[in-house]
Amino acid sequence: MLNDLDERFQEAAQFFWTSRDLAQQTQIASGRADAGTRGAVTAGKQMGALEELLTDVLVDAGIERSHVRARSSLELPGYYRPEKQWDLLVVVDGQLLVAIEFKSQVGPSFGNNFNNRTEEAIGNAEDVWTAYREGRFGKHQAPFLGYFFLLEDCAKVHAPVKNSEPYFEVDPVFKGASYAKRYEVLCERLVLERKYTSACLALATNASPTKVTFPAATLNFRQFAAAVDAHAQSFINGRE
Secondary structure, eight states, X not given: OOTTHHHXXXXXXXXXXXHHHHHHHHHHHHTOOOSTTXXXXXXXOTTHHHHHHHHXXXXXXXXXXXXXXXXXXXXXXXXXXXXXXXXXXXXXXXXXXXXXXXXXXXXXXXXXXXXXXXXHHHHHHHHHHHHHHTTXXXXXXXXXXXXXXXXXXXHHHHSOOOOOOSSSOOOGGGTTOOHHXXXXXXXXXXXXXXXXXXXXXXXXXXXXXXXXXXXXXXXXXXXXXXXXXXXXXXXXXXXX
């Protein structure tokens, strides 16, 4: 695997914030700024450096660069809908090898967005796995499904969150859990329930330099990249 993986991930996290700021400034200058922080979200590819990093991980594992898609031709058929765009795909000789989703969440609003992200992550996985079962991707080995999440590291994501329990108690793991903890549980359970092959949860401060931390060792970027690398190498070795 890449020798400078940790350094490049730090750079990718910094690029996320830099590109958000630049996108918002560009929209303001043009007089077309969206409300609140939406301008930073709608304007560009904040995960561009991460796409390049994972592309290099795949190429280093033996995948031809031309087989990695991160900017175009990202649609996969679903079961409950005709298609869905993923953020990074690897398709080799008609075989779906890798599909990865990149998501992020920044303040000030975390509550409704957490629920939306949860429903989206589960729904996307259910849709693509059912499509796989139905033969939409041919009769090949199961693809690698990856879920990457970058969460703004700020005081609000670490504060305990109250649950509404008018009839039944929530799962004890969510009692007094912060949004950071909720995302940690989400990512761990997405892998535990085999919705995704691997997941990564990174917390990054909106600063320069940004400070990146991983709330769980099982969700750090190095293990995520290692899982991608292992899946790619297994495919390459199986063809030899």
